[in-house]
Amino acid sequence: MKPKGPIPPYFEAGAAGRLAIGGQDAEAIAAEADTPCFVYDAGIIATRLAALRAAMPAGLGIHYAIKANPFPPLLAWMAGRVDGFDIASGGELRRARAAGMAAARISFAGPGKRARDLEAAIAAGVTLNLESEGEARRALAIGERLGVAPRCAVRINPAFELRGSGMRMGGGAKPFGVDEARVPALLRHLIAAGADYRGLHIYAGSQALDAQAIIDAQRQAVALARRLDEALGAAAPLVNLGGGFGVPYFAGDAALDIGAIGAALAETVAGEAARFAIELGRWIVAEAGVYLTRVVDRKLSHDRLFLVTDGGLHHQLAASGNFGTVVRRNYPIANASRFEAPEAAVATVVGCLCTPLDRLADEVLLPETAEGDLIAVFLAGAYGASASPAAFLGHEPAAERLLGAAPERP
Template identity: 60%
Template sequence: MKPLGPVPAGFAAVDGELALGGVKISEWLAEAGDTPIFLYSGDMIAKRIEALRTALPDRIELNYAVKANPWPPLLEFIEPLVDGFDIASAGEWLLLDEAGIAARRTSFAGPGKRDEELRTAIEAGVTLNCESAGEADRALAIGERLGRAPRLAIRVNPDFELRGSGMKMSGGAKVFGVDADKAAGLARRVVDAGVDWQGFHIFAGSQSLDADAISEAQRNTIDLARRLANEAGITLPKLNLGGGFGIPYFAGDEPLDLYAVGEKLHEIAAADVLPGTRLVLELGRYLVGQAGVYLTRVVDRKESQGETFLIIDGGLHHQLAASGNFGAVVKRNYPIAVAHRVDAEPEEVVNICGCLCTPLDRLATQAHLPRAEVGDPIAIFCAGAYGATASPMHFLGHGPAREMLV
């Protein structure tokens, strides 16, 4: 047997059935029409943002990282709850623009921005987090042709990393950002060129559950930004501290101690570190990840060599991360439930496999669950981030899953 991850708070049982927002999953499925489907809880997202506002000092601004989940109704829901948005492509900017979200609330990071993307951002007034001296030069040239001063920040590759992070974004040779020893010189140059200077973006890592490690990285980030600004002899209007706040996916994971992180940031705020600088946290997964559930149905049960397989109508084409094929080194089980028997005692050990013609399409291995028959709904949790758009939805022609905000 392989253990399952913890079911997020916010889901409950009503008459033995999984419920979201006090409504049984069977009712949500009846409204949606069919499986597979992603359900996103607006209430859980709002409560998570409220918890952040309560724990963090007022000085800290919250940005939503669109890459976590760019579904337009979700963006529209989040828009009044956050201070800004971080994008990773011109395509994501188009989604924000169509939702009526202002360019001045938006910053654009990511290596390999094409000239057309730079032009689109400069014309709109989106802040460009430049990842290299070459990118900054191209932005300056495009701005000169357009007769507009680009809104520029510099993404810095710091000489430290976020300890224990699931995905390290800094420290050593990295595709992201300008190395710390070169960042001050570049900052001085772009400021002298007359850009609309927006400061630094320093993102050390992601998916950490260690409050001490996150606080250490935040302190190191602030110290580095202050040093770079002093070296360059420039003001620092804004510092994007990155994110790194993780959510528990697997057995043994403990939730991040948000209030411990907040306490350290309150100390920084009280010390008036970097006075006049806007401090921004860039969060995606932490805002929406646990607020989503992926619902699918059993289409077949089969026995093979003494093992039981439940074949479902979904799969890795919608939930690549849950299959362990999205950066995982060791494949572990996400939180999963037989949705209409959520509080029943486990009685069988099963493998849950998707409908794709590949052995990679396995969403749970040796999971101990209540018995499920053909037609029964299966819930896969922590599906609000890096699900629908981070998965190969068109692989083998099965197409995308439905999405629904409840």
């Protein structure tokens, strides 16, 4: 038997002993949406956003990195609740705009921005987080051709890294951002060339669960921004401190202490002239999502029980362990049809793809599970549907549903 990750604290059994999501019976949701499907609970996202606002210093901008979950109804719900969207492509720009987010509140980071995407962003008035001197050159040329001053911030590749992060995106040779030492010259060039200077962006890593590591990285980022302001003789209008806030996916992981981060950040930015923002994806949405898939077959091989589902890694690649993890570990998983039943059998839950990589859970303890039961894979709200190879083997894409997003009455 192998351990599974902790089920987020927002889920409980409904009246029939089945999993409830946003107060609705998982079976009823699956009957309406069909399986496999991703279900996102806006109530959980609202709870997390409120906790984040309460923990962070007043006035700190909270931006949502839409790459984590760009489901259009979720973006439309989110647009009025965060201070900005971070986008990474022309496609995300279109989704952000369709969701109603004002262009002035959108920032565009990411290497390899194509000319047509730069042009669309500049024309719309989106802030570019420039990743290189070459990108700055291209942006300035497009701005000149369009007759607009491009809104430009510079993404810095800092000399420090975010310790303990699942994905390191700063420190040493990286394709992201401009090496710290070359930033002052680039900033001077941008301002002299007539760009609309919007500030600095420092994104050092992702999926960190150690609050102290984030506190240290934020302190270093603020100090770096101060040094750059001094070198330039001009204050950055906005310093985007990045994010990296992780969530507990696996056995032994503990929730990040955002209270400690907020308290330390309040001290770090006290007395600073600049405005600050953080940009988070998974911390805001990961725990709000559940991937529901139905058991199609139940079979034994060499005394090992396999539950074969109608889903798999083509929808939820991350749970199979093939998205950014070195060692495969089990995501939190449950039998949604028998959420309250005692765990009684060790089973390996696989998808319907003919590859041994397609494992949703490896030798986990579950209740006695029958064909037709619904399996819930938690932590599916971030890097799920949009981060999985949906076209692989020609299966249908998973349905997506956002629950609890009805507009509030004034």
